[in-house]
Amino acid sequence: MLLESLKMAWVSVRGNKMRSFLTMLGIIIGVFSLTVLVSVVSSVSDSINGAVSRLAAPTVEVLIINDKGHPLTMDDLSAMENTGSIGSVSPESQFSLPIKSGYITKDAQVYCVAPMYQEIQAIKIGSGRFIKEPDMENHTQVVVVSADVTREVMKVARPQDAIGGHVTLGGYDFVVVGVIAEEKSDAVEELLYFSQSYNCYIPWNCAIRSFNQAQHINRFAISAAPGKSLADAQNELGAKLLERFDGDEEAFHLLNIDDALTSINTITATLSLLMGSVAGISLLVGGIGIMNIMLVSVTERTREIGIRKAIGATRSTILQQFLMESLMISLMGCAVGLLLSWGVLSLASSAVPNMSFRLSPGVMMLSAGFSSFIGLVFGLYPANKAAKMKPIDALRAV
Amino acid sequence: MIILKDVSKIYRMGDNEFYALDHANMHVQEHEFVSIIGPSGSGKSTLMNIIGCLDEATEGEYFLDGQEIRSYSQTQLARIRNKKIGFIFQSFNLIGRMSAWENVELPLIYQRVPVRERRERVAQSLERVGLYERREHQPNELSGGQQQRVAIARAIAVEPTLFLADEPTGNLDSHTGEEIMGIFRELHEAGNTIVLITHDSGIASQAQRRINIMDGHVTEVD
Ligand SMILES: Nc1ncnc2c1ncn2[C@@H]1O[C@H](COP(=O)(O)OP(=O)(O)O)[C@@H](O)[C@H]1O
Ligand SMILES: [Mg+2]
Numbered sequence: 001m002l003l004e005s006l007k008m009a010w011v012s013v014r015g016n017k018m019r020s021f022l023t024m025l026g027i028i029i030g031v032f033s034l035t036v037l038v039s040v041v042s043s044v045s046d047s048i049n050g051a052v053s054r055l056a057a058p059t060v061e062v063l064i065i066n067d068k069g070h071p072l073t074m075d076d077l078s079a080m081e082n083t084g085s086i087g088s089v090s091p092e093s094q095f096s097l098p099i100k101s102g103y104i105t106k107d108a109q110v111y112c113v114a115p116m117y118q119e120i121q122a123i124k125i126g127s128g129r130f131i132k133e134p135d136m137e138n139h140t141q142v143v144v145v146s147a148d149v150t151r152e153v154m155k156v157a158r159p160q161d162a163i164g165g166h167v168t169l170g171g172y173d174f175v176v177v178g179v180i181a182e183e184k185s186d187a188v189e190e191l192l193y194f195s196q197s198y199n200c201y202i203p204w205n206c207a208i209r210s211f212n213q214a215q216h217i218n219r220f221a222i223s224a225a226p227g228k229s230l231a232d233a234q235n236e237l238g239a240k241l242l243e244r245f246d247g248d249e250e251a252f253h254l255l256n257i258d259d260a261l262t263s264i265n266t267i268t269a270t271l272s273l274l275m276g277s278v279a280g281i282s283l284l285v286g287g288i289g290i291m292n293i294m295l296v297s298v299t300e301r302t303r304e305i306g307i308r309k310a311i312g313a314t315r316s317t318i319l320q321q322f323l324m325e326s327l328m329i330s331l332m333g334c335a336v337g338l339l340l341s342w343g344v345l346s347l348a349s350s351a352v353p354n355m356s357f358r359l360s361p362g363v364m365m366l367s368a369g370f371s372s373f374i375g376l377v378f379g380l381y382p383a384n385k386a387a388k389m390k391p392i393d394a395l396r397a398v
Numbered sequence: 399m400i401i402l403k404d405v406s407k408i409y410r411m412g413d414n415e416f417y418a419l420d421h422a423n424m425h426v427q428e429h430e431f432v433s434i435i436g437p438s439g440s441g442k443s444t445l446m447n448i449i450g451c452l453d454e455a456t457e458g459e460y461f462l463d464g465q466e467i468r469s470y471s472q473t474q475l476a477r478i479r480n481k482k483i484g485f486i487f488q489s490f491n492l493i494g495r496m497s498a499w500e501n502v503e504l505p506l507i508y509q510r511v512p513v514r515e516r517r518e519r520v521a522q523s524l525e526r527v528g529l530y531e532r533r534e535h536q537p538n539e540l541s542g543g544q545q546q547r548v549a550i551a552r553a554i555a556v557e558p559t560l561f562l563a564d565e566p567t568g569n570l571d572s573h574t575g576e577e578i579m580g581i582f583r584e585l586h587e588a589g590n591t592i593v594l595i596t597h598d599s600g601i602a603s604q605a606q607r608r609i610n611i612m613d614g615h616v617t618e619v620d
Binding site: 001004012314315317391 | 447453481494496510552556
């Protein structure tokens with residue numbers, strides 16, 4: 001019986017090709033915009049997540065907002081190191097300084113850090129070395145630079161050629177001892193990197209002397225001790241700082257990568273929902289189109305309905321037949337919409353380098369489900385109208 | 399098999415009551431071939447629609463196979479139309495976008511007859527009316543007489559207890575009409591019950607028994 005109604009629905013859909021297509025158009029556009037928008041947002045969000053977790057190590061960063069006349073010093077940090085869940089600790093003062101080599105001057109982000117910083121932030125060295133303990137003790141003016149500094153400021157062919165070279169940071173001469181490894185990045189990572197370009201890492205001690213930095217530390221980073229969770233480390237650190245700053249929670253701010261990811265994901269989820277709803281509304285409009293056409297179809301086929309009833313179709317048979325028809329139209333529209341968005345997403349994937357927009361099975365199921373729902377709901381009224389016609393009245397129609 | 403007791407069909411138009419059927423009494427027995435004859439507008443179709451369970455009487459009782467028709471639900475009435483009654487209409491009433499085969503098959507689909515048996519019965523019925531070769535044709539590719547034969551095949555396939563024909567030759571020329579009447583006579587000889595409605599006494603005389611209808615009044619002649 002189901003197969004038969006399917007066949008009958010097909011006969012009717014096929015019998016009116018142009019009209020069926022126009023009816024489908026609303027669903028096609030709705031499904032197309034739904035899947036494309038949601039897929040693009042989710043691909044971008046996946047990419048941001050991937051980039052952030054690849055670029056950022058599992059670290060808790062601490063910003064001291066109000067030191068209450070009790071600034072933290074290097075000694076305080078050393079005291080925290082390797083206690084409980086807290087692993088390594090490194091100061092992380094950041095400021096912007098002009099970097100100069102030859103005639104070229106750019107603005108660099110300078111990070112004043114301790115040797116442990118490499119481990120905490122999982123910095124990969126491409127050539128040379130990171131800052132070491134003797135650099136701290138001897139206050140040597142050494143710098144570890146990002147690869148773009150070697151390329152665009154020092155103008156050397158390969159990053160390793162920069163080792164032993166000199167750059168001027170804020171008027172002081174520094175010897176380049178290491179270059180950060182450059183990783184292949186996708187479009188989103190490039191965007192994130194862009195704001196971080198021209199990075200220079202110098203020993204903390206050296207910063208105190210050269211740039212008149214006070215001894216106190218207002219920004220630092222920690223890692224979790226081996227085998228301990230970052231959350232535990234963060235909690236312990238929070239407790240310690242709370243004690244130090246007389247229980248004032250506003251005095252400092254703890255920031256970890258998961259928090260950042262959570263807020264990114266909240267934004268993209270909201271964006272997804274928003275775009276999804278807009279596309280959903282266009283699907284609804286498509287549904288109204290289906291209802292419209294089905295009503296016309298029921299009126300046109302009143303006599304057919306009468307004949308079917310005369311030879312034994314029950315109300316539910318007629319109901320089923322017309323519902324099947326609207327379901328078929330909406331599902332065919334859905335299939336075409338999916339095909340279309342698959343094509344467009346494939347095109348977009350090849351147009352945007354290092355970025356792939358996928359049609360996720362979840363989105364496909366969502367649109368199939370939503371389309372069937374629309375087909376059934378908006379088919380129900382016309383189908384019911386057909387089903388409850390009196391056989392004699394329907395037969396009399398011309 | 400069919401018993402009508404004081405059946406009336408009243409159409410109300412404003413304050414006027416119009417009796418399309420006025421206290422009609424009649425009966426049809428099994429294996430009978432009965433004709434109902436009356437001029438246009440006398441209430442023949444109204445009577446047929448009530449006998450065929452397409453319409454309800456306003457007053458009176460109608461027993462089909464011993465059961466009062468009012469006791470049935472809409473769905474049960476649909477099943478009765480489906481299994482017990484083979485309709486043949488003046489205007490053929492085939493479904494336009496479906497082939498002859500599909501038209502004949504439709505009531506069997508509603509009966510949920512299994513595919514194999516269905517195929518056999520459809521083929522047999524179409525052969526019976528001599529249209530097996532034209533089974534793939536749609537109604538608009540067939541002549542009036544051929545369309546009416548498809549409609550008869552559709553009724554035959556159901557193996558109904560009652561063939562109900564409302565002016566089956568009314569839209570056909572006399573020669574084709576005679577062919578159609580031939581099929582009805584054969585069906586009767588094979589033991590089927592037939593009620594045939596007509597305004598043509600020549601056609602009515604081919605039945606075993608005549609029932610006259612005039613202005614909604616039914617008179618049985620034995
Ligand atoms: N739905 C209706 N409303 C009002 N009057 C009707 C309706 N159907 C039939 N009639 C009237 O009932 C009478 C009998 O009609 P009908 O049974 O179709 O006649 P016949 O088939 O004998 O030509 C006619 O006068 C017709 O106008
Ligand atoms: Mg009539």
